[in-house]
Amino acid sequence: MSTITTAKLPYWVRGDTNAFFGFGVNVLVNVLTLTGLCIGVIKMPAGDVFGVILPALGIALVAGNVYYTYLARRLAAKENRTDVTAMPYGPSVPHMFIVIFVIMLPIYLTTKNPIQAWTAGIAWAFIIGVIVLIGAFVGPYIRKYAPKAAMLGTLAGISITFISMNPAGNMWKAAWIALPVFGLLLIGLLTDIKLPFNFPIGLAALLVGTAIGWIGGAMSVPDVTSAAKDIAFAFPHLKFDLLIDGLKDMAPLLATAIPLGVYNFTEAMTNVESAATAGDRYNLRSVLLADGAGAIIGSCLGSPFPPAVYVGHPGWKAAGGRTGYSMATGVVIALLCFFGLFGLLGAIFPTPAIVPILLYIGLLIGAQAFQATPRAHAAAVVAALVPNIAQWVTGMMDNALSAAGTTAAQVGTEALAGAGVVYDGLKTLGEGAILAGLVLGAIVAFIIDKRFWHAAIFAGSGAVLTFVGLIHAAKVQFNANGQVTLGYLFLGLVCVLFALTKPAPREPDAEELKLLESEEVQGNTFTEAPEGGVPVPAKA
Numbered sequence: 001m002s003t004i005t006t007a008k009l010p011y012w013v014r015g016d017t018n019a020f021f022g023f024g025v026n027v028l029v030n031v032l033t034l035t036g037l038c039i040g041v042i043k044m045p046a047g048d049v050f051g052v053i054l055p056a057l058g059i060a061l062v063a064g065n066v067y068y069t070y071l072a073r074r075l076a077a078k079e080n081r082t083d084v085t086a087m088p089y090g091p092s093v094p095h096m097f098i099v100i101f102v103i104m105l106p107i108y109l110t111t112k113n114p115i116q117a118w119t120a121g122i123a124w125a126f127i128i129g130v131i132v133l134i135g136a137f138v139g140p141y142i143r144k145y146a147p148k149a150a151m152l153g154t155l156a157g158i159s160i161t162f163i164s165m166n167p168a169g170n171m172w173k174a175a176w177i178a179l180p181v182f183g184l185l186l187i188g189l190l191t192d193i194k195l196p197f198n199f200p201i202g203l204a205a206l207l208v209g210t211a212i213g214w215i216g217g218a219m220s221v222p223d224v225t226s227a228a229k230d231i232a233f234a235f236p237h238l239k240f241d242l243l244i245d246g247l248k249d250m251a252p253l254l255a256t257a258i259p260l261g262v263y264n265f266t267e268a269m270t271n272v273e274s275a276a277t278a279g280d281r282y283n284l285r286s287v288l289l290a291d292g293a294g295a296i297i298g299s300c301l302g303s304p305f306p307p308a309v310y311v312g313h314p315g316w317k318a319a320g321g322r323t324g325y326s327m328a329t330g331v332v333i334a335l336l337c338f339f340g341l342f343g344l345l346g347a348i349f350p351t352p353a354i355v356p357i358l359l360y361i362g363l364l365i366g367a368q369a370f371q372a373t374p375r376a377h378a379a380a381v382v383a384a385l386v387p388n389i390a391q392w393v394t395g396m397m398d399n400a401l402s403a404a405g406t407t408a409a410q411v412g413t414e415a416l417a418g419a420g421v422v423y424d425g426l427k428t429l430g431e432g433a434i435l436a437g438l439v440l441g442a443i444v445a446f447i448i449d450k451r452f453w454h455a456a457i458f459a460g461s462g463a464v465l466t467f468v469g470l471i472h473a474a475k476v477q478f479n480a481n482g483q484v485t486l487g488y489l490f491l492g493l494v495c496v497l498f499a500l501t502k503p504a505p506r507e508p509d510a511e512e513l514k515l516l517e518s519e520e521v522q523g524n525t526f527t528e529a530p531e532g533g534v535p536v537p538a539k540a
Helices: 014-040 046-079 093-111 114-135 139-145 148-173 175-190 201-215 221-228 240-247 251-277 284-301 313-318 324-338 342-348 356-371 375-403 413-418 423-430 433-448 452-467 482-499 510-522
Strands: 089-091 307-309
Touching: 014 046, 014 089, 014 093, 014 175, 014 201, 014 313, 014 324, 014 342, 014 356, 046 089, 046 284, 046 307, 046 324, 046 342, 089 093, 089 324, 093 114, 114 240, 114 251, 114 284, 139 251, 139 284, 148 175, 148 251, 148 356, 148 375, 148 433, 175 201, 175 313, 175 356, 201 356, 221 342, 240 284, 251 284, 251 307, 251 313, 251 356, 251 433, 284 307, 313 356, 324 342, 356 375, 375 423, 375 433, 375 510, 413 423, 423 433, 433 452, 433 482, 452 482
Parallel strands: none
Antiparallel strands: 089 307
16 A cells, blocks of 8 residues: 655645635635625725735635645645545635624714724624634534534534525526526536536536626626726735724624634534544644634734635535645635735626535535434434524524614514514524534434433533523623523423433434444545545555
């Protein structure tokens, strides 16, 4: 058996090209979105967005993706494998909307000062980074004891809602552009069919969608000309003055920063578990330290958008991505940020040609949650999905009501209930959704396995988290939601009573034993695989 060393491991394989175009387009969409939010919603000067925020984000992204490439190559050398896929890393999508609409917009509407709103966003991102660094020392213990169904289920909830639904809506607004792109991606990434000359399917899909959009009149030459005039080079520099200004009024920011910092490290934890299920077992602490450092570096340079490990590692692995696609994405996106090219790219590429890759990722992560967990735990996976769905639905309700110039409180919960909208309950269920999904999924999984002491412990954890407002509550405070806290305590008591009867734990079936055996194989040493191929377990 040949030995792989870091020096011999290729930096680029054919599958990296597919993954680069897919993941690169993913990050491109998100950066275009946050650029539009800063200018269109917060009314920030374009010079500050293109000259400070994007270059600061670019530095954080290139540093993070290079680091994750290093971790992947180190793992490949350690395990003697060529099929290791680097973790994807980019601006956190949920945080992108939260920092704009929850932190920056209220300040802008009150003060009419976009710079003051910006400083608050920078301080908020800094606090998020500090909390994630703390989570690096807590997360590994949560991952050790939480059932896989709970972690993958809550990750699937994020993927199905926040990652998939908005792109799906954009696709069906211009289905004549998006559906051919989506079909190409499915054929190229979910089957063994290859394009002639092994042309990258991600690039082919983007080019086809762009061609259809331009031929069909969806794009405008004057828009491209106008965007080209905004191209200018800008390199980031420290913005400690803005950060300090934002931290002067830190107390209001903690109400969202604390639970969302917990969200960040919990999401990273589930993403690491997803990667492990796909065969790449990364050290969780190393991942979390990088996430926290990225948010702090970006905020010190002026970015209010904390980066994070992305959902989707199994998708890029299935596309053939290995260690090169992540670093290439970081470098290319950083260069686009430094040169202010995002306005031009937004004018060239139709959005419906770009977003189908996000729906593909949503499909894959949702499927993994069921495929990589015992069939008996399917109900636990669904339980972990539910809080994320509730959070997404109530977010859509809030946005719709805001567009109508009102709020749920102004409309009244009785009026909403009369229209069949259970707003209050869904809002409570969805607060702190990823952590709530983890708790709920774990309780269901342990009850299915008749491990009632374990279920009681997680029910008690749910009570504590609710009491301090990290889940099922609008803000962090003591006795944040007494009735839900009491509900978890009663649930824990029920589990304790059944635990005292000492039932025999559920025995795994043949399919589950096979799944466990395959996981053990993934943890063993692998022989070298052909480029883009599947490794073969080494024989003793």
